[in-house]
Amino acid sequence: MSGESLPATVVRLDARGCLVRLDEPQEGLPADGYELWCGVRGRIHLRDRRHQKAPVAVGDRVLVVRSQEDRGAVDSIEPRRSTLSRPGARKGRVEHVMAANVDRVVIVSALLDPPFNPALVDRLLAVVEFSNLDALLVINKMDLGDETPPEAAVYEALGYPVICASAVDGTGIPALREELLGSTSVVCGHSGVGKSSLLNAVQAELGLAVGDVNAVTGRGTHTTTAAVWIPLNGGGAVIDTAGVREFGLFGIPKRDLPWLFRDVALFAPNCRYPDCSHTHEPDCAVQEALVDGSLPPFRFDSYLKILESLEEQEREQ
Ligand SMILES: Nc1nc2c(ncn2[C@@H]2O[C@H](COP(=O)(O)OP(=O)(O)O)[C@@H](O)[C@H]2O)c(=O)[nH]1
Ligand SMILES: [Mg+2]
Ligand SMILES: [Zn+2]
Missing domain, CATH: 2.40.50.140 (Nucleic acid-binding proteins)
Known part of the structure; x- marks a missing residue:
């Protein structure tokens, strides 16, 4: 050699x-x-x-x-041009880089089975914004119902593209393929939402394991126990990841959080205090937007939940 x-x-x-x-x-x-x-x-x-x-x-x-x-x-x-990370060992002080050198995070949720989960979508969107990546939302398993979840229109209005898809009947697969070609994407979402099934539908010969994936990996077989980088025919690549129960947040300071929610960030400059947490302060423009209906309650709930988990993380460290 x-x-x-x-x-x-x-x-x-x-x-x-x-x-x-x-x-x-x-x-x-x-x-x-x-x-x-x-x-x-x-x-x-x-x-x-x-x-x-x-x-x-x-x-x-x-x-x-x-x-x-x-x-x-x-x-x-080589130096990384981007990373998608979550907290690793030592109470989350160690960085676990799930994927390096990606352009986009594809956030997959299912319409049903498991039920649509805007809280996880919002959490991943916050990480995407913090990591300076693009986001694409895919709502899979559209064959199981007729109506798009109402939250989808909120995400589109915020500028996040949404594809309604079904790995079973092929809905949205050409659009997904079009989005993926030519760049590098990492596919994230809970286990069982159909991430591997969607990628198999995009590129038939991938043969990614679907369903109950055994935790024991065989070398050379495409099981997604952690993450696997896959080149796409026609250019670009995707990283399929195993579902994570809780997507932890790595390295995000509490004070940055409002700016990682595009809608909260829109109102926050009008708050009385520049460091407003939007939870209890007087003359809070975010609270006003919540009251007059211009900020959807589910987005504010997600913001609060993440804020609480960041506070807990700071206390532990
Ligand atoms: N009805 C329906 N089932 C799907 C669809 N996509 C995947 N599934 C099923 O959902 C389960 C989990 O799929 P899998 O691709 O392993 O999900 P992953 O854990 O996100 O990679 C499997 O039983 C699939 O057959 C879909 O579009 N519609
Ligand atoms: Mg999978
Ligand atoms: Zn405020």
Whole structure:
């Protein structure tokens, strides 16, 4: 094997290392000739990554050196242009980068089974705003009912695109494919909303596991126990993630929260106090908007819930 550095993308992580996909196919590699299991060179562990769960993240752009047939080592990591993170170990003080170098977060909710969950959508939207990413909302399982949840119009009015879809009858799949092509998206949402099913519908041969996914991953099989980076035919990529029960918030200061809610941020400049928390202060324009109906109550409820969880997080740390 030559000692040449090969550019690649991290597609999956496990306890033994990471699977990378090489930009160019290589001779002597199994499967489609692009993938290598890699360890991470010691000096990367030591280099300013001490506050992160793992030295590399899914989506990282790396240089690898091939050591054996299907093995190699990550030699360097390119600076990330974006990250989507949640709190990891040590009471959330360690950053768990779920996905690196993404342009967009696709927030998937189901119409039913599990029921539409605007609180989780709002939580993810706050993280998306904090991370300076784009958002796309997908309401899946539209085959189970006729009416779009009323919250969808609120999100559209805030400037977030919404696609109503069904992985079962194909509704919205061409529109979703169109949105995904040409950029990198990470797909998030509760377990069972149909994230993997939607991606399988977008690109038939993916064969992502659907339904009760066993927690034991086989190498080389596309189960989504954590996150997996998948190239799209026609350009771009998606990162499928396993559903998280609670999407924790990493590194968001309490005072920033109002500015991460586009509607709250619209009214907040008119509050008497510039640092108004919009919970109890006099002459609060957000409270006034809530009373006169220009701020939907569900959005304010989500804001309050997140504010409380950030306060709790600050107390614990
Ligand atoms: N009725 C209906 N069921 C769906 C749809 N999409 C997925 N499902 C089912 O929902 C369950 C969870 O799907 P899966 O893709 O594994 O969800 P994930 O955990 O978000 O990746 C599976 O039983 C799917 O067959 C849909 O559009 N309509
Ligand atoms: Mg899945
Ligand atoms: Zn206020």
